[in-house]
Structures are given as C-alpha cells and as structure tokens.
Amino acid sequence: xxxxxxxxxxxxxxxxxxxxxxxxxxxxxxxxxxxxxxxxxxxxxxxxxxxxxxxxxxxxxxxxxxxxxxxxxxxxxxxxxxxxxxxxxxxxxxxxxxxxxxxxxxxxxxxxxxxxxxxxxxxxxxxxxxxxxxxxxxxxxxxxxxxxxxxxxxxxxxxxxxxxxxxxxxxxxxxxxxxxxxxxxxxxxxxxxxxxxxxxxxxxxxxxxxxxxxxxxxxxxxxxxxxxxxxxxxxxxxxxxxxxxxxxxxxxxxxxxxxxxxxxxxxxxxxxxxxxxxxxxxxxxxxxxxxxxxxxxxxxxx
Amino acid sequence: xxxxxxxxxxxxxxxxxxxxxxxxxxxxxxxxxxxxxxxxxxxxxxxxxxxxxxxxxxxxxxxxxxxxxxxxxxxxxxxxxxxxxxxxxxxxxxxxxxxxxxxxxxxxxxxxxxxxxxxxxxxxxxxxxxxxxxxxxxxxxxxxxxxxxxxxxxxxxxxxxxxxxxxxxxxxxxxxxxxxxxxxxxxxxxxxxxxxxxxxxxxxxxxxxxxxxxxxxxxxxxxxxxxxxxxxxxxxxxxxxxxxx
Numbered sequence: 001x002x003x004x005x006x007x008x009x010x011x012x013x014x015x016x017x018x019x020x021x022x023x024x025x026x027x028x029x030x031x032x033x034x035x036x037x038x039x040x041x042x043x044x045x046x047x048x049x050x051x052x053x054x055x056x057x058x059x060x061x062x063x064x065x066x067x068x069x070x071x072x073x074x075x076x077x078x079x080x081x082x083x084x085x086x087x088x089x090x091x092x093x094x095x096x097x098x099x100x101x102x103x104x105x106x107x108x109x110x111x112x113x114x115x116x117x118x119x120x121x122x123x124x125x126x127x128x129x130x131x132x133x134x135x136x137x138x139x140x141x142x143x144x145x146x147x148x149x150x151x152x153x154x155x156x157x158x159x160x161x162x163x164x165x166x167x168x169x170x171x172x173x174x175x176x177x178x179x180x181x182x183x184x185x186x187x188x189x190x191x192x193x194x195x196x197x198x199x200x201x202x203x204x205x206x207x208x209x210x211x212x213x214x215x216x217x218x219x220x221x222x223x224x225x226x227x228x229x230x231x232x233x234x235x236x237x238x239x240x241x242x243x244x245x246x247x248x249x250x251x252x253x254x255x256x257x258x259x260x261x262x263x264x265x266x267x268x269x270x271x272x273x274x275x276x277x278x279x280x281x282x283x284x285x286x287x288x289x290x291x292x293x294x295x296x297x298x299x300x301x302x
Numbered sequence: 303x304x305x306x307x308x309x310x311x312x313x314x315x316x317x318x319x320x321x322x323x324x325x326x327x328x329x330x331x332x333x334x335x336x337x338x339x340x341x342x343x344x345x346x347x348x349x350x351x352x353x354x355x356x357x358x359x360x361x362x363x364x365x366x367x368x369x370x371x372x373x374x375x376x377x378x379x380x381x382x383x384x385x386x387x388x389x390x391x392x393x394x395x396x397x398x399x400x401x402x403x404x405x406x407x408x409x410x411x412x413x414x415x416x417x418x419x420x421x422x423x424x425x426x427x428x429x430x431x432x433x434x435x436x437x438x439x440x441x442x443x444x445x446x447x448x449x450x451x452x453x454x455x456x457x458x459x460x461x462x463x464x465x466x467x468x469x470x471x472x473x474x475x476x477x478x479x480x481x482x483x484x485x486x487x488x489x490x491x492x493x494x495x496x497x498x499x500x501x502x503x504x505x506x507x508x509x510x511x512x513x514x515x516x517x518x519x520x521x522x523x524x525x526x527x528x529x530x531x532x533x534x535x536x537x538x539x540x541x542x543x544x545x546x547x
Contacts, residue, residue, distance in 0.1 A: 057382055057420075059422035097380075120312065122377065123379045125342040126335065126342055164332055167327070168307060237331065
C-alpha cells in the first residue's frame with residue numbers, strides 16, 4: 001500500500017481550489033451534518049458560508065469536509081471572534097488564524113461583525129453590542145484597517161441585531177455604519193433579519209432604515225429566522241435565534257431591497273434546530289426566485 | 303475611560319447579581335445577552351463532553367454548566383478547546399461526589415477532542431518494518447502520530463465513555479477497575495481503545511523514544527506473556543506512530 005508523505009506546513013498557502021466567480025445567487029450556512037447530502041446534490045445553491053473559527057484547528061475532519069465543499073462551490077468566510085467592536089487592540093494570534101483560514105480556502109467573500117465578543121481575555125461567544133460614539137467609531141475603523149491589511153483584501157462588516165441601546169450613543173447606527181464604510185473602505189454585509197429585529201426592538205421603521213442604508217457598499221445579504229418574546233414593558237422583543245424559517249416580513253423587506261439594488265449574493269443562516277438539507281435548500285431557493293425576478297437584473301460590480 | 307462601557311457590560315453579562323451596565327436600561331432586555339452567553343457556552347461545553355452530558359442527563363448538565371461557565375468562561379476564542387478546567391471542576395463538584403469516575407471520563411473526552419483537531423499525518427505503514435532484520439527492528443525508534451494520546455485512568459473511564467457516546471442503550475458497567483486508554487486518529491476518525499497494562503508499558507516506552515527492543519522488555523516485565531507480534535500489529539492498525547527513526 002503506497003503511503004503519502006505528509007504535506008509541508010506551507011502547502012496550504014498555495015492555490016489548490018477552483019477559482020470560482022461568485023454569482024449573485026442564494027447560498028446557505030454550511031452545517032457538518034449536511035455535507036454528504038450537499039455533495040450528492042451539487043446544483044442546490046450558489047455558495048456556502050462558514051464561520052472562520054470552526055476551521056482554526058490544525059487538521060482532521062472539519063478541514064477535510066470543507067475542502068470537499070470548496071472543490072465544488074465558492075465559499076464565504078464569516079468571522080465571529082475578531083471582536084472588532086471591542087476597546088482592546090485586535091488579538092494578534094486570532095487575526096493570524098483568521099488570515100490562515102482566508103489564505104487556505106480562498107473565499108469569494110470575507111466578513112465580520114459590528115460587535116465584540118472578547119474582553120480582558122474572556123471570550124463570551126456572543127455578538128455583543130457597542131455604543132455609537134466617536135471613540136468607538138475610531139477604534140472600529142482602526143480594527144478594520146488592520147484586518148484588511150492582514151488579509152490583503154476588502155472585508156465586509158455586518159450590521160448587528162440588538163436588544164439594548166446605549167444612552168452614551170451620540171450618533172445613529174446608520175450614521176455609524178456609513179462612517180465606518182467611508183473611512184475604512186470596507187464593504188457591508190446587510191443582515192435584513194437583524195434590521196427587522198432591531199427595528200422591532202427599538203421601535204424604528206425597518207423600511208426607513210433600509211432606504212437610508214448605504215446600499216451601494218453592500219456585497220452580501222443575510223436572511224435568518226427570529227424568535228418572538230416580550231420585554232419588561234410587555235412590548236415585542238425579537239431574538240435573533242437563527243432557529244426557524246425566514247419570517248414573511250423579512251422576505252418582504254428583502255424583495256424591497258433587491259428591487260432597489262439588483263441581485264446580490266444572499267445567505268440563509270440556520271444555526272440552531274438545524275433542519276434537513278432539503279428544508280434549508282428550499283429557503284435558499286426562495287431567495288433565488290426573488291433574485292432572479294429583480295427588475296434591475298444583475299447589479300454590476302463597483 | 304473609553305473602555306468603561308465594555309467592562310461594566312462584561313461583568314454584568316456573566317453575573318445576574320451585578321448591576322446593569324452604565325447606559326443600559328431594561329433588565330429583561332439585558333437578560334437576553336446573559337441568556338445567550340450562558341446558553342451558548344453551555345452548548346459549546348455539551349458539544350465537547352457528550353458522554354458527561356449523557357451520564358448526568360440534560361437538565362443536570364444545564365444547571366451544572368451554568369455554574370461552570372460563569373466561573374470558568376473561555377480564555378480562548380477556539381471553543382473546540384473549551385473545558386480544560388472541566389475535569390477538575392467535576393472532581394470538586396459536591397453533587398457528583400458519589401461518582402469519582404466523572405473527571406476521568408472528562409479527561410478522556412478532552413483527549414478525544416484534541417485528537418479530532420490535531421494535524422494530519424499519514425500513519426506508519428507496516429511495509430516500513432517488513433524489510434528489517436530482527437536486530438534492526440529491535441533498534442528501531444518511532445515518532446508519534448500528532449493525534450496519539452495515552453492515558454492511565456484509575457477507573458473504567460474508557461468503557462464508560464464508549465457506552466455513553468454510542469446510540470445504543472448503556473449496559474451496566476462496573477466503574478471500579480482501572481483502565482488504560484489509547485486515543486489515535488489514523489485518518490479522520492478518532493479511535494479510543496482500552497489496552498492492557500503491558501501494552502500501556504510498551505507504548506509508553508516507545509512514546510518516550512525507547513527502541514522497540516527496550517520497549518518489549520519493559521512490557522515483558524509487566525506481563526511474561528506479552529505478545530510482541532500482536533502488539534506491533536495493533537500499534538500499526540491504530541496509527542500510534544507516523545514514522546521510524
């Protein structure tokens with residue numbers, strides 16, 4: 001039986017995957033339990049998105065599975081742990097791991113969140129909110145500059161879903177996000193479920209927010225399901241649960257955005273109570289139907 | 303003082319008795335973050351220790367995890383490494399005092415997890431040894447596969463973990479007998495084997511860099527019936543080593 005020599009450490013730095021062009025189709029968040037079904041059904045969706053942190057181990061089954069997917073599809077790498085909204089400098093080790101994932105898998109898109117998850121070395125494993133102040137804005141721009149320098153390409157920043165607002169904020173979320181995009185040159189990942197969740201929780205109009213959002217910078221859209229709760233005053237409080245189908249109101253907002261922008265790669269996120277692949281795929285296909293019916297046709301680059 | 307908003311938020315998010323952070327109104331709204339953080343870390347712990355979760359049951363695990371995650375939140379963003387302090391916690395956790403095997407099952411689950419994510423390497427092929435003369439073979443030393451872990455456990459942790467990670471009903475297991483566990487990952491799948499004291503002595507010697515001849519005498523001291531050929535076969539099949547030198 002022939003045996004292969006182990007690869008040198010730098011082998012993964014080389015281009016070893018097909019150079020797919022990302023088309024403005026719908027994709028799905030990649031779940032390990034769906035890998036076999038996806039590989040048998042490779043016409044299902046346009047791309048897959050993975051959380052960078054799930055591929056930061058040295059080797060083994062996770063990398064083997066992602067390499068198989070990457071051989072057939074473009075992928076998007078979505079970080080959840082850089083803590084871009086944190087007051088502390090970015091963690092150099094974590095940034096290096098993030099760069100390694102991007103170099104290894106050559107994703108079509110790279111994104112992170114307007115949120116923080118680590119403070120004084122403790123990792124909270126959640127996307128926690130930031131006050132919209134000049135200090136925080138300067139820090140976020142500095143962090144995005146550092147990420148974009150490290151990966152050598154543009155990253156997209158995702159708008160958050162929030163349950164509380166800070167009294168310290170001196171600008172609106174829209175003003176904050178527009179300023180980040182303008183100053184850092186980053187692109188934006190528009191999560192329309194997050195807009196609907198925050199609009200409901202903070203009693204603003206999702207339509208008005210979307211009309212004023214810097215849509216020209218949006219290179220990816222996220223859609224997901226949310227869970228309805230109530231707050232201390234008995235008012236609706238939506239939780240960004242990613243545990244069910246996309247809500248009707250969110251589909252309506254999505255159609256409205258796509259009518260304004262033309263087709264943009266769109267991801268269905270479903271991370272809890274994950275259904276069978278066929279169910280997730282049918283959500284992605286529902287997004288695809290909206291993308292292909294847009295009056296504007298394909299949006300051109302730039 | 304630009305960081306004060308984050309310091310207050312961090313302190314309050316893991317401690318329900320802590321006052322709400324400055325500038326935040328709405329206890330129930332802030333509780334969404336508390337809940338998300340505790341449930342998210344509990345899910346991460348449950349993913350890393352499935353046998354412990356099955357042994358104690360979902361409800362007990364959730365209540366215990368709440369205590370553990372609040373006192374020992376992750377110090378790394380790689381959740382696949384979360385729970386290094388969990389075996390010691392289990393050993394000190396009063397409600398589990400009658401179950402002294404728990405920390406050892408958790409140690410074995412940590413070894414499984416480390417092996418699962420370890421670097422890829424081709425296991426040593428039997429052909430590499432086949433052509434060696436007996437005296438060359440006796441002098442051969444081996445390089446461990448990166449995923450290999452060998453554990454001496456003071457209880458039947460290997461049998462308990464195996465039964466509680468399977469989808470089958472758990473049979474009655476005597477937790478008392480000490481077991482030696484060998485964790486390997488020759489390809490993508492992690493293997494956990496219960497090995498004899500002499501095999502443990504043999505592999506320990508080899509992992510320390512001793513020659514095959516030295517390791518075999520060590521094992522024979524443990525057990526005069528030590529079968530070198532069978533152990534070599536087993537060692538190759540499990541993928542304990544990656545190369546000779």
